[in-house]
Amino acid sequence: MIFGQDRNELRKMYADAWQKQCDKTPLTPLEAQIAAVVEWHPEYHQEVLSDELDKDYTPDGGRTNPFLHMGLHLGVREQVATNRPPGISGVFSSLTAKTGDAHAAEHQMIDCLAETLWEAQSQNTAPDEKKYLERLHRLTG
Numbered sequence: 001m002i003f004g005q006d007r008n009e010l011r012k013m014y015a016d017a018w019q020k021q022c023d024k025t026p027l028t029p030l031e032a033q034i035a036a037v038v039e040w041h042p043e044y045h046q047e048v049l050s051d052e053l054d055k056d057y058t059p060d061g062g063r064t065n066p067f068l069h070m071g072l073h074l075g076v077r078e079q080v081a082t083n084r085p086p087g088i089s090g091v092f093s094s095l096t097a098k099t100g101d102a103h104a105a106e107h108q109m110i111d112c113l114a115e116t117l118w119e120a121q122s123q124n125t126a127p128d129e130k131k132y133l134e135r136l137h138r139l140t141g
Helices: 007-023 029-039 042-048 066-082 088-099 102-123 129-140
Strands: none
Touching: 007 029, 007 042, 007 066, 029 042, 029 066, 042 066, 066 088, 066 102, 088 102, 088 129, 102 129
């Protein structure tokens, strides 16, 4: 398994990848993907390199969980790279053309992914790919 279930372990992967990027040391392919996402988010750089990787991010705290946000970027990138669910690569291409910005396109897609995952979790079901794709296609409409 690439990612473990331990959130501190996962967050340490982000910290290690970003530190390697900053030190200009060689990265594994996964570390390069993580570092690329961290690089897009300078607002998270301090938190990624913080000694407090076990910090809780709660909705009432008013802060976005940077690791969740960046993890959703990685998830969308994996979906686009594998075109799973089928058609998502085309959605990404259309959104990138529409916005003129791959990062903005990913953010729109992340909103759909997060909503789909939240629904599945709250209903204790698998994510609904059809509904997810419908949400994504509305973005390109």
